[in-house]
Amino acid sequence: LPSWRAHRDTIHDLEFSRDGQRLLTASADQWIRVWDVATRKELAALEGHTAQVLAAAFNTNATQVVSGGADRQLKVWDIATREKIISLGNSAAAITSVAWPGDGTSILATTDGGGVFRYTNLKSHTGEQSSASGDERRLGELPDAALCIASSADGTRIVAGSHDGTVRLWNAEGKLLAEVRPMPVPESPAWVSSTPDLRAAPESATAAGRVPA
Numbered sequence: 001l002p003s004w005r006a007h008r009d010t011i012h013d014l015e016f017s018r019d020g021q022r023l024l025t026a027s028a029d030q031w032i033r034v035w036d037v038a039t040r041k042e043l044a045a046l047e048g049h050t051a052q053v054l055a056a057a058f059n060t061n062a063t064q065v066v067s068g069g070a071d072r073q074l075k076v077w078d079i080a081t082r083e084k085i086i087s088l089g090n091s092a093a094a095i096t097s098v099a100w101p102g103d104g105t106s107i108l109a110t111t112d113g114g115g116v117f118r119y120t121n122l123k124s125h126t127g128e129q130s131s132a133s134g135d136e137r138r139l140g141e142l143p144d145a146a147l148c149i150a151s152s153a154d155g156t157r158i159v160a161g162s163h164d165g166t167v168r169l170w171n172a173e174g175k176l177l178a179e180v181r182p183m184p185v186p187e188s189p190a191w192v193s194s195t196p197d198l199r200a201a202p203e204s205a206t207a208a209g210r211v212p213a
Contacts, residue, residue: 066107116139
C-alpha cells in the first residue's frame with residue numbers, strides 16, 4: 001500500500017473528505033495539511049497553532065477545515081487561500097476533538113476539561129481581525145477529559161466519550177438523551193486449586209489398605 005511522511009511529529013487526527021478525494025491530517029508539529037489522496041500531493045499547509053494540533057475536520061464540501069489544539073484555540077481555515085477565517089470561543093482547556101456535521105452550519109468540539117460545545121452563526125473574517133466569529137453553546141459535560149465527538153448526519157444527535165469510559169448523547173439543544181457509564185471491573189474470583197492433594201496418607205490408612213504378604 002502507498003505511504004508517505006506527512007508530518008515531522010505525531011499525527012493526532014485525520015479525516016477523508018466526503019468524496020474520498022482529499023485527506024486531512026493534524027499533527028503535534030503544529031501544522032494541518034490537506035492531501036490529494038490519489039497523488040499524495042500536498043494541497044494546503046495550514047499554520048497558526050502554537051502547540052500540538054489535536055483535532056481537525058472538513059466541512060461538507062472540503063473547502064474549509066476546523067482545527068483545535070493544545071493551545072486551546074479553535075480555528076476555521078479556507079483551504080484555497082490557506083488563511084484562518086474564523087476563531088471560535090475562548091476555551092480554558094485544550095481542544096481535544098472536533099466535528100463539522102450535517103449541512104455545515106454548526107461545529108462541535110470537546111475539551112480536556114470535559115466540556116462539549118456547539119458553535120453556530122459562523123461568520124468569517126479576514127486580515128488582522130481576531131474577534132470571535134460564532135455563537136458558543138455548552139451542550140453538556142463529561143466527568144473526565146472528553147476525547148472524541150460525533151454526530152448524526154443531520155446534526156440533531158451528538159455523542160461524546162470521555163477518558164473514564166463514559167458516553168453521553170445529547171440533542172442539538174443540549175438535552176441529555178442517554179448515558180452509558182463505564183462497566184465495573186469484576187472482582188477476581190477466589191482462587192481454587194484444581195491440583196490433586198498429593199500429601200501422604202496417614203500410616204494407618206496405608207496399613208489398612210496393604211495387601212497381606
